[in-house]
C-alpha cells in the first residue's frame with residue numbers, strides 16, 4: 418500500500434520557492450523553501466528535487482528533507498565541492514524567489530516508539546535524523562528507551578550540532594560526535610552487547626558506509642528486519 422502511495426506522490430511534482438540559502442560549513446549548504454499547506458511528510462522521508470530554471474543533463478536528485486514537518490518549510494542540506502556537478506552548480510545559482518520542483522515525499526525511515534534505538538549518521542547522513550529529532554522535540558514525546566545517536570564525520574564540522582544538543586536532553590537521547598571508524602565501532606558494539614536483536618538500528622549516509630555498517634551489525638547477529646537503511650546513492 419505504501420509503495421503505491423509513494424508512486425503517486427513521486428509523480429505529483431510541486432513547485433517550491435527558495436526562501437534563503439546559507440553555508441553550514443566550508444562545503445555544506447542549506448536551502449530553505451516554502452511549503453504548501455497541503456504538503457506534508459513524515460520525519461525521515463526524502464523528496465525528489467528537480468532543477469527547473471535551466472536545462473541540465475540530470476535535473477532530478479533525491480535529498481532527505483532535513484526539516485521537520487512542524488517547521489513549515491522544506492529544508493535540504495548538501496555537500497557542494499569546489500568542482501560541483503551541473504546539478505549542484507544550478508543549486509548554487511538559486512536566489513530567493515526562484516523555484517524548483519519536488520516529487521514525493523517518499524521513504525520509510527522512521528523511528529518506532531518505545532524501542533531501544535541506535536541511530537548512526539555518517540557525514541551528510543545526519544539530514545534525516547535532524548528532521549526526526551526536531552519532530553520528536555516538537556511533539557514533546559520521549560524517544561525509545563534508550564535512544565543513542567552516533568554521528569560520525571571525518572572532518573569534525575558536525576552539522577546542526579547546537580540544535581541536536583538542545584534536543585538531546587529533554588528527549589532523553591544520548592548523542593556522541595565521533596571522528597573515527599574505530600570509535601564508531603566501539604560505541605556500536607556497546608549498544609549491540611546491551612540490546613542485541615531487541616533494538617532497532619537506523620543507518621544513514623553514503624551507500625558504501627551504510628553497507629559496511631550493515632555488515633558489522635549482521636556480523637553481530639542483528640537481523641535484517643531490525644536494520645533500517647537510508648543509503649545516499651550517488652555519494
Ligand SMILES: Cc1cc2nc3c(=O)[nH]c(=O)nc-3n(C[C@H](O)[C@H](O)[C@H](O)COP(=O)(O)OP(=O)(O)OC[C@H]3O[C@@H](n4cnc5c(N)ncnc54)[C@H](O)[C@@H]3O)c2cc1C
Nearest residue numbers: 478479480481494495496500501502503504544649650651
Ligand atoms: C534517499 C536519499 C537521500 C539523500 N539525501 C541527501 C542529502 O540529504 N544530502 C546530500 O548531499 N545528498 C543526499 N543524497 C545524495 C544526492 O542525491 C546526490 O547523489 C549527492 O548529493 C551527489 O550529488 P552530485 O550532484 O554532487 O553528484 P554527482 O553528479 O555524482 O557528482 C559527484 C562529483 O563528481 C564531480 N562532477 C560531476 N559532474 C560534474 C560536472 N559536470 N563538472 C564537474 N564535476 C562534476 C563533482 O566533483 C561532484 O561533486 C541522497 C540520496 C538518496 C538516495
